Amino acid sequence: MDLLKTTNLTVSFGGLVAVNGLNLTVQKGQICALIGPNGSGKTTAINLITGIYVPTAGKVEFKGETISGLPRHLIVRKGIARTFQNIRLIGNQTVFDNIRLGMHIHTKANLLGVIVNSRAVREEMAAVKSEVQEIIDFVGLSKIAQEKTRNLPYGKQRIVEIGRALATKPELLLLDEPAAGLNTQETLELVELIKKIRDRGITILLIEHHMELVEGLADWVFVLNYGQKIAEGTFKDIKANELVKEAYLGKRGARVVNA
Amino acid sequence: MRLGNFLRKNALAVIALVLVIFPLTSPPDYQFYIVERSLQNAILAIGLVILLGYTGPLSLGHAGLLATGAYTYGILATKAHWPLWLAFLAAPVVAGVIGLALGFPSLRLKGPFLMVVTIAFGEIVRIVALNEEELTGGPYGLQGIPRLINNDLGVYYLMVAATMLVAIATLRLHRSRIGLALLSIKEDPLVTGVMGVDVSNYKVMAFVLSAALAGLSGAFFAMLTRYLNPDSFTILDSATYLLMVVLGGMDSVVGAILASGVVTALPEILRFMERARLLVYAIILLLVIWGPSTGVYKKLEDRFGRKSVVAPGVKLVDRG
Numbered sequence: 001m002d003l004l005k006t007t008n009l010t011v012s013f014g015g016l017v018a019v020n021g022l023n024l025t026v027q028k029g030q031i032c033a034l035i036g037p038n039g040s041g042k043t044t045a046i047n048l049i050t051g052i053y054v055p056t057a058g059k060v061e062f063k064g065e066t067i068s069g070l071p072r073h074l075i076v077r078k079g080i081a082r083t084f085q086n087i088r089l090i091g092n093q094t095v096f097d098n099i100r101l102g103m104h105i106h107t108k109a110n111l112l113g114v115i116v117n118s119r120a121v122r123e124e125m126a127a128v129k130s131e132v133q134e135i136i137d138f139v140g141l142s143k144i145a146q147e148k149t150r151n152l153p154y155g156k157q158r159i160v161e162i163g164r165a166l167a168t169k170p171e172l173l174l175l176d177e178p179a180a181g182l183n184t185q186e187t188l189e190l191v192e193l194i195k196k197i198r199d200r201g202i203t204i205l206l207i208e209h210h211m212e213l214v215e216g217l218a219d220w221v222f223v224l225n226y227g228q229k230i231a232e233g234t235f236k237d238i239k240a241n242e243l244v245k246e247a248y249l250g251k252r253g254a255r256v257v258n259a
Numbered sequence: 260m261r262l263g264n265f266l267r268k269n270a271l272a273v274i275a276l277v278l279v280i281f282p283l284t285s286p287p288d289y290q291f292y293i294v295e296r297s298l299q300n301a302i303l304a305i306g307l308v309i310l311l312g313y314t315g316p317l318s319l320g321h322a323g324l325l326a327t328g329a330y331t332y333g334i335l336a337t338k339a340h341w342p343l344w345l346a347f348l349a350a351p352v353v354a355g356v357i358g359l360a361l362g363f364p365s366l367r368l369k370g371p372f373l374m375v376v377t378i379a380f381g382e383i384v385r386i387v388a389l390n391e392e393e394l395t396g397g398p399y400g401l402q403g404i405p406r407l408i409n410n411d412l413g414v415y416y417l418m419v420a421a422t423m424l425v426a427i428a429t430l431r432l433h434r435s436r437i438g439l440a441l442l443s444i445k446e447d448p449l450v451t452g453v454m455g456v457d458v459s460n461y462k463v464m465a466f467v468l469s470a471a472l473a474g475l476s477g478a479f480f481a482m483l484t485r486y487l488n489p490d491s492f493t494i495l496d497s498a499t500y501l502l503m504v505v506l507g508g509m510d511s512v513v514g515a516i517l518a519s520g521v522v523t524a525l526p527e528i529l530r531f532m533e534r535a536r537l538l539v540y541a542i543i544l545l546l547v548i549w550g551p552s553t554g555v556y557k558k559l560e561d562r563f564g565r566k567s568v569v570a571p572g573v574k575l576v577d578r579g
Contacts, residue, residue: 050453076455088450090443100436101443105455107436111464114435115428121435128436168455 003028003203004049004080004172008058009068011048018044020227021058026172026220031194031204033214035238036224037247042207043085045224046174050082051075062172077105081170083161085177085207091150095141095160098149099132102167132167139163139193155186162193166202173197175206179213191216223247270513271426278419282412291411292483293524298418299479301519304503305425305512306472311501312510313438314465315445316365319497320377323384324361324470326492328354328477333401333487334394343407350478351471358470362463381497388489400488404481414482421479425472426512432468433512441465442510506547 004026011019019041026032034042047053049060051072060068062078070078081102089098107128113121136145139159144152149160158178165173178194179187187210194217198204208214214221214235221238223231225247231238238244245254266273281294303325311317328350335346364376388395395401406414432438440461443451452458481487503522507514525543529536 052449052453071457072452073455073457076453082453084450088447090446090450092446093439093442097439101439101451101454101456104436104440109436111432111437111468114431114437117431125435164454 001028002026002061003063004205005061006045006049006058007061009045009048009055009060010057011044011053012056018227019048019055022224022227022229024222024229026203026205028171028203029198029201030219031198031206031217032220032222033218033235034205034207034222034224035209035211035214036230040224040247041227042224043176044227046082046176046205046207049075049174050080073105076168076170079169079171080174081165081168081172082174083158083165083176083178085180087154087157087161089149089157089160089164092148094146094148095152095163096132096136096145098160099135099163099167100128102135102164103128103132105168135163135167138196139166140189155182158182158186158190159193162197166197170202172203172205175204175208177207177209179208179210187213271423271430274513274516275419275423278422279416282415289527291415293527294520295415295418295483297520297523298415298422299476299483300500300503300523301422301516302418302425302479303473303476303500304507304515304519305422305429306469306476307500307504308507308510308512308515309429309432309441309472310465310469311504312508312515313433313441313445314462316462316466317370317374317501318361318377318469319374319494319501320361320379320381320384321469321473321500322492322494322496323381324354324358324473325477325480325496325500326384326388326487326489327357327470328474329481329487329492330388330395330401330477331474332478333404333481336405336481337401337403338394343405347407347478350481351474354474354477355467355471358467358473359463361470362466365462365466366459378494378497381492381494385489385492388487388492395487395489398489400486402486404485404487406482406485414479418479421475422516425475426516429512433510437461437464502544506544 002025004024006022006024009019009022009024010017022041022045024045034045036042044053048055048068051067051070055068058068059066062080065078067075067078090101093101107124109121109124136142139162141156141159141163144156149157152160162175162178175194179190182190191213194204194206206217218235221233221235222229223238223241223244230243230247231241233241242254245257249257278294278298282291286294303321307318307321331353332346332350335341335349336343341349361377361380365373368376389397391397392399408414408417440451440456443454443456444458444461448458480491484491499522503518504515506522507516507518526536526540529539532539
């Protein structure tokens with residue numbers, strides 16, 4: 001089943017066409033990777049899918065329903081969650097509360113209920129607490145659950161972001177360079193975590209520059225260059241693709257590699 | 260620091276206790292009045308905690324909302340002869356509705372631009388109050404405003420109860436999903452939106468709550484002074500309210516209550532200095548704000564019995 005489908009997805013900023021006629025199809029249950037040189041429009045594509053940018057043309061469909069043009073707070077309710085390339089946690093809040101923020105769409109307490117501290121609100125709070133705790137255990141942050149996130153090392157912050165995205169209970173998880181800035185050990189742990197997330201039945205689309213990571217994880221790879229998709233396929237196919245070599249290495253570079 | 264820890268955990272209860280006992284010490288009228296004004300100010304300051312401390316937008320127009328509440332109560336009570344309790348309830352409602360209108364510019368404007376809008380709003384209210392003589396009495400003021408409970412102690416205890424209820428409700432808000440959403444909006448509205456929070460709605464909600472509390476404070480103001488004059492609602496008053504919140508540590512309800520007391524009482528305590536009074540007042544405030552950047556109350560809270568995750572004996576680096 002096509003979980004996510006973009007058709008002719010295009011956005012331009014002034015004269016710059018950042019994403020140009022992009023067609024992606026992500027199958028349910030897969031781990032897909034979006035790769036390409038810097039500035040090729042990978043993050044912009046994710047921003048289009050999650051409603052941070054509105055496409056100039058084309059559309060995004062999720063489970064057969066057009067979601068492009070919806071405000072971002074509704075897109076996440078459809079079941080798409082994401083992390084950010086430059087980690088964006090709520091730094092003054094604890095790990096626990098950052099993940100609790102992800103539960104927002106699954107909670108209902110309204111102002112009146114909160115003020116009178118109604119039974120429903122108290123029960124919801126207790127339920128949220130245990131669900132957040134479960135996510136914290138799942139991603140392995142139990143020891144630092146009460147730390148403010150701005151005091152955490154970089155690698156941990158990335159994991160908190162993933163935990164926060166998981167708290168929205170997504171069907172599709174978009175990870176924007178999850179391994180950027182991680183050391184070898186942390187990268188290994190991340191790979192395990194991503195596999196664990198897939199095993200929970202969550203489809204993953206990730207942007208990544210670490211090719212070993214892409215090779216080890218991705219069932220399907222899309223390659224972008226100058227805002228356009230230049231290739232897609234399994235990692236093996238992509239690796240042999242002339243256009244991809246050119247995009248990364250230039251024409252001459254590709255010749256050298258081939259020689 | 261056992262005592263410090265106790266005070267921190269039960270700050271609100273201790274304050275309530277002190278406030279309940281205070282009139283029994285039969286204080287001089289003027290002292291009593293200062294405490295009454297502190298309470299009235301505290302209600303508005305808590306509203307600003309929700310807006311500025313939790314959500315982020317800076318308002319220099321809250322004196323206008325205070326005026327809205329005060330005149331709503333005053334006019335409905337003296338000219339329209341509404342039942343007093345209805346006039347009392349109308350004050351926060353009317354101010355809240357105005358806050359709704361004031362909330363919408365906040366969705367498009369940020370920082371200094373929004374601040375200018377709030378300043379303009381405050382001035383508009385003041386000028387309208389000055390010119391609508393039929394209703395407000397204009398520069399002559401609105402006189403003979405009746406009180407909901409017609410004795411000093413009654414109004415005082417009503418205010419103590421209101422302040423405590425508002426404080427408890429705000430603390431509950433703080434720990435709820437709504438509070439978390441507001442605090443997150445302050446730090447990163449984009450991410451908060453991506454996490455499914457309707458940022459626009461919540462921002463407007465913060466404005467409405469803050470305005471309604473300013474209106475409630477206004478109704479008490481009208482009952483305390485029993486006379487309203489547009490001069491009581493200038494931009495300087497708005498700035499003073501901001502000061503209470505900043506001094507209290509921005510997002511601390513207890514801090515705002517204590518700071519309201521300090522900021523209200525300080526000019527009076529310094530009165531013996533006569534002409535140097537304002538100068539000394541200004542210097543004290545500057546020192547206080549320069550010192551701990553997180554507000555005095557937060558500093559004290561940190562000093563006395565904050566639990567750290569780091570093992571005892573490990574010195575934490577000040578991360579600013």
